[in-house]
Amino acid sequence: MRRSIPAFAAVLGLALTLTACGSDSDGGTAETTAPAGGEETTAPALTGTLTMWVDETRIDVMKPIVEQFQTETGVKVDLVQKVSGDIRTDFVSQVPTGEGPDVIIGAHDWTGEFVNNGVVAPIQLGDKAEEFSTSAVQAFTYDGQIYGAPYAIENIALVRNNAILPETKATTFDELVAEGKAAGKTYSVLIQQGDQGDAYHLYPLQTSFDAPIFTQDADGSYTSELGLGGENGDKFATYLQKLGQEKVLDPALGGDQVKEAFLAGESPYIVTGPWYTTEFTNAGLDISVLPVPSAGGSEAKPFVGVQGAFISAKSKNPVLANEFVTNFLTTEAVQTELYKAGGRLPALKTAAAKVDDPVLAGFNEAGATGAPMPSIPEMGAMWQFWGTTQVQIIGGQATDPAGAWNTMVTNMQGAIDSAS
Amino acid sequence: MSQQTIVPDSEHAPPDSPPGDARPTRGDSSPARNFGKGFLVKLAIVALIDAVGLYGILTAIAVEQWAIMAFLALALVAVNWIYFSRRTLPAKYLLPGLLFLLVYVVFTAAYTGYVAFTNYGDGHNSTKQDAVAAILAQNEQRVEGSAAFPLTVLSRDDQLAFAIVRDGEALVGTAEDPLAPAQGAKVEADRVTEVPDWQVLGFAEIAQRQQEIVGLRVPASDDPADGSLRTQDASTGYLYESVMAYDEDADTMTNTQTGVVYSPNEHGQFQAEDGSTISPGWRVTVGFENFTRAFSDDRLRGPFIEIFLWNFAFALFSVLSTFVLGLFLAVVFNDPRVRGRKLLRALLILPYAVPAFLSALVWKGMLNTRSGFLNQVILGGADIGWLSDPWLAKLSVLGVNLWLGFPYMFIVCTGALQSIPSDVYESARMDGAKPWRLMRSITLPLLMVSVAPLLVASFAFNFNNFSLIYMLTGGGPNFVGTPVVIGHTDILISMVYSIAFESGLKQYGFASALSILIFLLVGAISWWGFRRTRRLEEL
Numbered sequence: 001m002r003r004s005i006p007a008f009a010a011v012l013g014l015a016l017t018l019t020a021c022g023s024d025s026d027g028g029t030a031e032t033t034a035p036a037g038g039e040e041t042t043a044p045a046l047t048g049t050l051t052m053w054v055d056e057t058r059i060d061v062m063k064p065i066v067e068q069f070q071t072e073t074g075v076k077v078d079l080v081q082k083v084s085g086d087i088r089t090d091f092v093s094q095v096p097t098g099e100g101p102d103v104i105i106g107a108h109d110w111t112g113e114f115v116n117n118g119v120v121a122p123i124q125l126g127d128k129a130e131e132f133s134t135s136a137v138q139a140f141t142y143d144g145q146i147y148g149a150p151y152a153i154e155n156i157a158l159v160r161n162n163a164i165l166p167e168t169k170a171t172t173f174d175e176l177v178a179e180g181k182a183a184g185k186t187y188s189v190l191i192q193q194g195d196q197g198d199a200y201h202l203y204p205l206q207t208s209f210d211a212p213i214f215t216q217d218a219d220g221s222y223t224s225e226l227g228l229g230g231e232n233g234d235k236f237a238t239y240l241q242k243l244g245q246e247k248v249l250d251p252a253l254g255g256d257q258v259k260e261a262f263l264a265g266e267s268p269y270i271v272t273g274p275w276y277t278t279e280f281t282n283a284g285l286d287i288s289v290l291p292v293p294s295a296g297g298s299e300a301k302p303f304v305g306v307q308g309a310f311i312s313a314k315s316k317n318p319v320l321a322n323e324f325v326t327n328f329l330t331t332e333a334v335q336t337e338l339y340k341a342g343g344r345l346p347a348l349k350t351a352a353a354k355v356d357d358p359v360l361a362g363f364n365e366a367g368a369t370g371a372p373m374p375s376i377p378e379m380g381a382m383w384q385f386w387g388t389t390q391v392q393i394i395g396g397q398a399t400d401p402a403g404a405w406n407t408m409v410t411n412m413q414g415a416i417d418s419a420s
Numbered sequence: 421m422s423q424q425t426i427v428p429d430s431e432h433a434p435p436d437s438p439p440g441d442a443r444p445t446r447g448d449s450s451p452a453r454n455f456g457k458g459f460l461v462k463l464a465i466v467a468l469i470d471a472v473g474l475y476g477i478l479t480a481i482a483v484e485q486w487a488i489m490a491f492l493a494l495a496l497v498a499v500n501w502i503y504f505s506r507r508t509l510p511a512k513y514l515l516p517g518l519l520f521l522l523v524y525v526v527f528t529a530a531y532t533g534y535v536a537f538t539n540y541g542d543g544h545n546s547t548k549q550d551a552v553a554a555i556l557a558q559n560e561q562r563v564e565g566s567a568a569f570p571l572t573v574l575s576r577d578d579q580l581a582f583a584i585v586r587d588g589e590a591l592v593g594t595a596e597d598p599l600a601p602a603q604g605a606k607v608e609a610d611r612v613t614e615v616p617d618w619q620v621l622g623f624a625e626i627a628q629r630q631q632e633i634v635g636l637r638v639p640a641s642d643d644p645a646d647g648s649l650r651t652q653d654a655s656t657g658y659l660y661e662s663v664m665a666y667d668e669d670a671d672t673m674t675n676t677q678t679g680v681v682y683s684p685n686e687h688g689q690f691q692a693e694d695g696s697t698i699s700p701g702w703r704v705t706v707g708f709e710n711f712t713r714a715f716s717d718d719r720l721r722g723p724f725i726e727i728f729l730w731n732f733a734f735a736l737f738s739v740l741s742t743f744v745l746g747l748f749l750a751v752v753f754n755d756p757r758v759r760g761r762k763l764l765r766a767l768l769i770l771p772y773a774v775p776a777f778l779s780a781l782v783w784k785g786m787l788n789t790r791s792g793f794l795n796q797v798i799l800g801g802a803d804i805g806w807l808s809d810p811w812l813a814k815l816s817v818l819g820v821n822l823w824l825g826f827p828y829m830f831i832v833c834t835g836a837l838q839s840i841p842s843d844v845y846e847s848a849r850m851d852g853a854k855p856w857r858l859m860r861s862i863t864l865p866l867l868m869v870s871v872a873p874l875l876v877a878s879f880a881f882n883f884n885n886f887s888l889i890y891m892l893t894g895g896g897p898n899f900v901g902t903p904v905v906i907g908h909t910d911i912l913i914s915m916v917y918s919i920a921f922e923s924g925l926k927q928y929g930f931a932s933a934l935s936i937l938i939f940l941l942v943g944a945i946s947w948w949g950f951r952r953t954r955r956l957e958e959l
Contacts, residue, residue, distance in 0.1 A: 098483075257788070381923040388898045407901040411902075
């Protein structure tokens with residue numbers, strides 16, 4: 001009898017570890033089956049369940065809309081919150097296994113990667129396409145097909161602290177810097193950079209030198225030809241060096257730093273987007289939103305970012321998904337509601353026309369001529385080369401700005417060539 | 421616990437264990453045959469495991485994961501046999517460990533090895549079947565200038581049909597029969613509401629047959645050039661034409677507008693004779709290509725040597741600095757004359773208790789040139805680029821790693837010091853040894869016996885200390901003008917990450933191959949290191 005005690009102890013220990021192990025591996029499969037196997041067998045009385053992925057930055061905006069869709073159509077929506085850093089990769093890797101969602105809410109610059117991996121289905125907006133702002137539809141267009149229904153637009157602009165400077169007379173960026181310096185605060189114009197650079201926030205200045213990332217067709221869509229090289233690019237690079245030497249631009253100023261500095265009233269101007277202005281107004285700052293003045297003579301055009309919904313290429317509920325994405329999300333009432341919850345300009349023109357918030361109207365005006373960020377899969381490499389080179393020019397590591405800029409263009413071309 | 425350890429021994433020299441031939445007669449005393457309390461508990465626990473395992477098997481079948489199903493089935497059989505058999509005593513102890521080994525080590529390693537030989541990554545994300553479907557779907561274009569038709573879905577004997585109104589006339593068509601006028605159909609507001617012999621599908625039925633409906637192509641006429649009617653939401657139809665056509669027998673993709681024929685190539689893509697390819701491709705095995713690429717890619721060769729050397733220096737200096745500081749503090753706080761030793765020791769271990777990536781982020785903020793605590797407060801507004809100057813960035817990385825790593829060495833050395841018997845020191849002192857001599861001739865050699873293997877392990881860990889580099893500097897400051905964006909503080913593993921994932925296109929195959937190469941490198945160094953430490957034990 002004595003020996004049964006250790007044996008029992010061993011069995012207990014083993015059982016505990018095994019159940020831990022078993023439930024672990026089992027949890028993985030159970031989790032993934034739920035959307036796939038579970039719903040197919042639901043009773044015919046229900047009209048179906050739609051699985052939708054959304055990240056934590058968009059879920060609060062989408063929740064009421066999804067509930068409204070449920071009550072209107074009777075379709076049950078399973079809204080799954082994903083981490084914003086993983087949602088895109090998870091979608092690409094899980095759609096082929098059949099465990100992805102039916103619908104994913106995201107940004108338009110995911111389009112290229114999704115199409116290149118064959119994980120999204122083209123949608124047909126039909127005549128509704130004309131009811132959206134051109135750049136919003138263009139943003140989700142890839143190789144002539146539309147892959148997402150846009151619902152919100154955002155872009156950066158110049159934000160002024162009215163308590164420090166009540167009006168802006170400057171028409172060029174140099175004058176703006178002079179004006180900012182005259183205000184006698186720590187900074188004149190804040191543009192976030194960080195150690196890895198930030199080409200997105202410098203893009204209005206770059207386009208004012210007529211050096212867009214890719215050349216554009218007559219209808220505004222991008223070609224595959226790099227447009228940021230040549231003489232215009234050299235001029236912009238030299239201008240960046242000048243701004244760096246004057247300490248207008250500083251690699252040490254990342255997103256958090258510029259936000260805090262502006263909130264603390266250390267600068268009359270900041271170039272930023274609607275994601276920070278809500279914090280500014282909440283903190284009681286009196287702000288105005290203006291277009292970024294030109295630095296190189298041409299119009300300064302920021303990148304436009306568009307939020308929207310994609311449909312999985314392997315959705316088991318394609319009709320329900322289309323009902324939500326192309327028929328429900330594109331209505332004026334829904335777009336207006338999304339604007340109220342999210343504070344971004346609606347993509348639908350009729351809904352956008354009714355926006356009376358002066359801050360958003362200012363962003364709208366500043367981004368009116370902006371082109372959407374390119375969504376080709378190689379953009380990841382482009383951003384890296386771009387930001388790195390800019391920050392090296394600003395920080396002074398690259399002493400020959402035009403030379404560094406040209407090396408960057410060569411490397412970008414190399415990355416595009418090696419990928420195709 | 422002590423009783424547990426007796427059991428394996430009892431196999432060899434048991435005071436009361438039955439000899440092999442006596443087993444049948446003593447069978448009743450075996451726990452396997454003992455139907456007492458212990459047996460019942462064992463039965464309940466194994467039954468529970470069986471239930472969970474069976475649930476897992478059923479789930480695996482539902483999602484068609486045959487490998488997982490087979491593994492679970494084998495594991496269950498093994499569990500039941502081993503715990504109810506009398507002859508498998510050692511296996512009863514080994515099984516849990518073996519299962520963990522299989523799931524967490526062998527499987528992951530084998531899968532990484534498999535991926536290293538494929539071109540899995542962006543553009544080659546799934547199977548050929550999926551790629552063909554995606555190419556066909558992406559190349560269906562709406563016929564230019566065609567209208568949007570309010571559409572009705574019909575069914576008859578399981579066959580589906582679409583009904584639309586064109587030029588005031590109701591038309592019905594199926595996959596085989598092109599759109600043709602339907603006699604006696606009722607139309608309301610441009611939408612067909614009733615067709616004789618056909619049943620109009622309601623929303624609930626549509627939801628049941630979604631994939632069929634979306635997959636249905638109704639030819640507009642006998643001429644294929646007119647395109648076909650299809651719908652995505654079952655309420656509006658559009659005329660589409662297919663630009664790409666897949667020939668299943670010949671396994672080729674043909675562009676119907678240009679006539680170019682694409683055939684599958686060795687890299688999992690459809691390729692035309694002129695070399696142009698269609699995206700997306702699919703996953704195929706590519707042999708040693710990922711491995712040879714690591715050595716043949718011109719873009720990697722230049723900065724590779726520098727990163728390789730820095731990687732060594734980083735791992736080596738990290739181990740040395742943390743060990744020296746940890747040992748020093750351990751010796752100091754091991755001295756009974758120090759007051760409040762327990763409290764001080766607890767405080768010293770604090771950095772170890774904070775997650776490393778969090779500390780790295782905090783340090784990143786403190787080292788910021790303009791707003792960082794170090795420059796602003798401690799150095800009174802200095803303008804030192806702690807993370808933007810190549811050499812200072814390296815120093816900062818080592819400094820932060822020292823802060824993160826010394827508590828571990830401190831704990832290890834404290835433990836080892838306390839295990840050195842004090843009479844050794846006493847007798848040495850009697851012989852007239854001075855403190856330095858004690859340290860060199862007694863403390864260090866005895867300490868090294870137990871600590872040296874940990875130093876080797878620490879070296880291996882720091883060699884791949886991805887989270888620190890990624891969170892603190894992101895590899896920056898970057899090299900000026902290199903064709904891949906990597907920086908002065910990048911180590912091999914963060915370089916792999918940067919090339920294989922951050923450069924836009926994710927290349928899992930290439931990343932797996934590179935990580936296997938790094939594993940071989942670290943494995944070789946560790947093997948050499950452990951062999952060296954064995955010599956220390958011979959003291």
